Amino acid sequence: MPAEGTLVVGPLPQEPLAFQERLRLMEELDRAMELRGASTACALTGGRGVGKTQLAGAYARSRIEAGWRVVAWIVAEEPGQIIAGLDELAEAAGVKGSIQDAELAAAAARQWLERLPEPSLLVLDNVGDPDEVREWLPRLGRTRTLMTSTTRSVAHLGATVDIGMFSVDEAVAFLREVSMVGEPETGTAAAEELVLELGCMPLALAQAAWVIRMQGLAFTEYLERFRHRPTKEATWRVPGEPYPSGVAEALLSAIAHAETGDHSETVRRATEYISLMSPSGVHRDDLRAAMPDRDADEIAAVVGQLTEACLVTLSLDGGTVVMHRLVQRIVRDRLQDDGRLQARMEEMATILSGLLPDTDGTLMLNDGDHGLTDHILALWAAAEPLGDAARRGLLQLRRTAVWLLVNRAELDRACRLGREVLADHERIFPSSDSSREAKEETLDARESLMRAYMAAEQYASAVPLAEQSVVDHGGLFGPDDRRTLEAVNTLGYVLEVAGRLDEALTVHTRNLADSIRVNGPGHETTLRAQINLASTFRSQGDSPRALVLFEKNVADNERCMGPDHRSTLNARGELARMYERVGRSAEAVVLYESLLADLRRLYPDAHRSFLWWGRYQAQALQSSGRTEEAIDELERLLERSEHGLGSDHPETLSIRIFLARALMTARQYSNAIALFERCVADRERVLGPHNRRTLNARRNLGLTLLAAGRRSHAIGCLESVLADYERAIGAHHPFTEGARADLVRARAARSPLRRLLLPAP
Structure with missing residues (x-):
């Protein structure tokens, strides 16, 4: 009153x-x-x-x-x-x-x-x-x-x-009270999933809650309906409420009004393009690239009109245009009703293909793709009403999205998406489809997943995919085709890093013989088979045979591929690693200096090779007694990697542990232990607690504790690491045997150990 x-x-x-x-x-x-x-x-x-x-x-x-x-x-x-x-x-x-x-x-x-x-x-x-x-x-x-x-x-x-949207908690509370569906009837997860699908928009929630209440639906039932029906059929005006229309009609009216002013055609195109892209936002540069036939000033004016009409918002820096997911849905529904969804989808696929970065993943481009992966996934979801036949043209972009995630080191997400993409191919191209196109695309999808597993170091999961890839390549191209030989080479590498060294040795030996027979001793496939065989010898601890083969590989590459070829540069770096491994550290340093000088001459500063070989050069400096130089170089590399790739990128994590090892060698034990502890925590969080590199970080920590005189703590750490090695990679893997030997030494030690050979990072 x-x-x-x-x-x-x-x-x-x-x-x-x-x-x-x-x-x-x-x-x-x-x-x-x-x-x-x-x-x-x-x-x-x-x-x-x-x-x-x-x-x-x-x-x-x-x-x-x-x-x-x-x-x-x-x-x-x-x-x-x-x-x-x-x-x-x-x-x-x-x-x-x-x-x-x-x-x-x-x-x-x-x-x-x-x-x-x-x-x-x-x-x-x-x-x-x-x-x-x-x-x-x-x-x-x-x-x-x-x-x-x-x-x-x-x-x-x-x-x-x-005024923005409800918070998730506000939205859930509102939805429950209006719909009269309480906690006993449905879990919090179902309510949260629904409010997120509706973008926490109060009007949409009110109308959804009314439908749920009137029809006695569970949240999951309504969500399924909303996802697979036009929005206007899933949201109705609530009788007695002051809002004059359903949310679909209200938003469609606002969109139509915005499209009747200046630049109407450009407004319409921009609205429809944004509706097909990620709800997290579209970078202004990407929006301009989507409409190259429109002047930049006109596009800026259009963004201003859409912002004025509250159909989009801008990020704090003004660089990203964000459209609410429900507004996107209304625009897509209109495209579907008008019979224009497929045409716009095909245009957007072409646009996104043009936005792909011109790099093979060797450059540090942490933020360079403006959420391109999310745009690809949003386009795939938006095209669902058209059916699988219409979405076949998007499969290549889906495979590319897996590569983009690997390149950005979003490895868990890359693996999940890789599994989804392979399932998409197997559904769209069933086993009964014997066409070459179907087989090649499915093969590409399987290799995308395999490479995601390899990047995430889930080698046990990668092995069966690598084995199937060899079968598929042989069936498509024949056993002696270059692509098949490369697939066999990849299988050998995956077996090696998975710890199945005897099998890897067999595969690489056979593949090297086949490559020589088919392509000759100087062919690129032969040189790759040769260096991977040398790497397997090194992993087995057979240093004499590995060293001979690495030296031959450098000579063969320089003669056949030339001194500046990528294969030759890689061969020189691997030989330098081998020199450091067998105690020839001074020679390793000289070879690394020559290699890095050539890299600076041939590649841009953002090339990741500088990080990779720079940390191994620092290790060689450390081994040759130049520890302070090694620490200085690793600190520079770490700063560069954190800036260019991000604090949690696997390359950054590796450089961090190289630095911790150098600090330990310099007897800066407290600093080394603190950094190793961070390395363990980071790797557990990013790579998982049972990842081989996580276990190696823990093993390094245990040995550093031992060198610092903290023997009981070191023994406890090394016992735990050994047990996890045995579970993760087997009792007879070289890493497991090395950890077992470390534990024996720790138990036998009666005084602090000041000189220890730390295991590989």
Whole structure:
């Protein structure tokens, strides 16, 4: 009830069912509406359905409870409505008298508000034209004006509070209360999944809750319906509520209105392109690249129009354009209804293909793709209504998305996506499809997953894929084709890193003989088979045979491929590693210096080879007694890797552990132990607790504890590591045997050990 003496005029909304107070926004509104000696105006802005009117209504009701002199509510959407509302206020306030002209009566009402000595409130709901509003705002006195609008230019009329979506907790609470589906009927996960699908939009949640309540649906049932039906069939206007239409109609109306102004065709194209891209946002550069036939100034103007209409928002730096997922859904539904979804999808696939970075993954491009993977995945999801036949053309992009994730070292995600992509290919190209295209695309999908597993060091999972790849290549191209020989070479490498060294040796020996027979001793396939065989000898601990073969590989590469070929550069780096392994550290340092000089001459500074070979050069410096130089170099490399690749990139993690090893060699034990502990925690978090590199970090930590004289802690650490090695890679892997020998030495030690050979990082 209004407080005694409060004049309430207009269609002030009642408090809705399950009203969410949104205390933070109410506090922000209170601050914006503080009286500052003159009439105050504030605008609540935001897209359709975010709850602007409900928040304004809550504020108005609170002013009534506070006993303000006047609370007047005027709907200001259409021209003339403000005059009509003020005319009504003039009548209710007794200042209209004999005035017949509505505009004169409105002016009298405004003047009356300006003269009131008590605080009062004028609400202009859903303002459509800021220019019309400006004329009727009280300019003097203690009357405050609160506006709501989807037009952001009302911000010029006063303070602004931008209204976003519910928080997840607010959305779940609202959904449960309105739908009357409580915790016993469904778990929190189902409610959260639904509110996230609806983007936490208050209007969409209200209408969804009403459908759930009326039809007795579970959240999961409604979610399935929403995902597979047009939005207008899944969300209906709630009878009795003041909102005049369903969320689909409301948003579609806003979109259509935005497309009728200046640059209408460009607005339409931009809206449709953004609807097919990631809801996390589209970088402005990518939006410009999507429409190369449009001037950059026009695209900037279009982004401004969409922002003004609250159909998109901008990131804090203004570089990313974000469209609410429900608005995206409405635009896609319209494309489907108009029969234009497939054409737009094909255009977007071409656009995304053009945005792919021109790199093979050897450059440090941590943020260079602007979320390109997310755009590819969003396009795939958006094309679902068209069916698998129409989505065949997107499969190559899906495979590329796996590569992009590997390149960014999002390895868990890359593996998950790789499994999904392979399943997509096997569904779209069933085993009964004997076409060459189907087989080649499925082969590519299997190799994408295999390489994701390899990058994540899930070698046991990669082995069967590598084995199947050999079979597939042989069937498609024949056993002596270069591609088949490369597949066999990859299988041998995967077997080696998986710890199956005898099998790897057999595969590489046979593949080297086949490559020589088919392509000759100087062919690239032969040189790759040769260096991988040398690597397997090294892994087995057969250093004499490994060294001879590495030296031959360098000579053969220089003669057949030339001194600057990538294969030759790699061969020289591997030989330097072998020199350091057998104690020829000074020779290793010289070879690394020559290699890095050539890399600087041939490649850009952002090339990852500098990080890879730089850390091994530092290790050789350390082995040759130049430990301080090694520490300085590793600190520089670590800073560069953290900046270029990120703090959690596997390359960064490796450099960090190389630095810890150098600190241990320099007897900086406390610093080394602290850094090893961080390395263990980082690798457990990023790679997993049972990853081989995580176990190696723990083994290094145990040996450093031993060298520092903390024998009991070291023994406990090494016992735990040995048990995990045996479970993860087997009792007879060289790493396991090395860890076992470390534990024996630790148990036998009677005094601190100051010189230890640390295992590989």
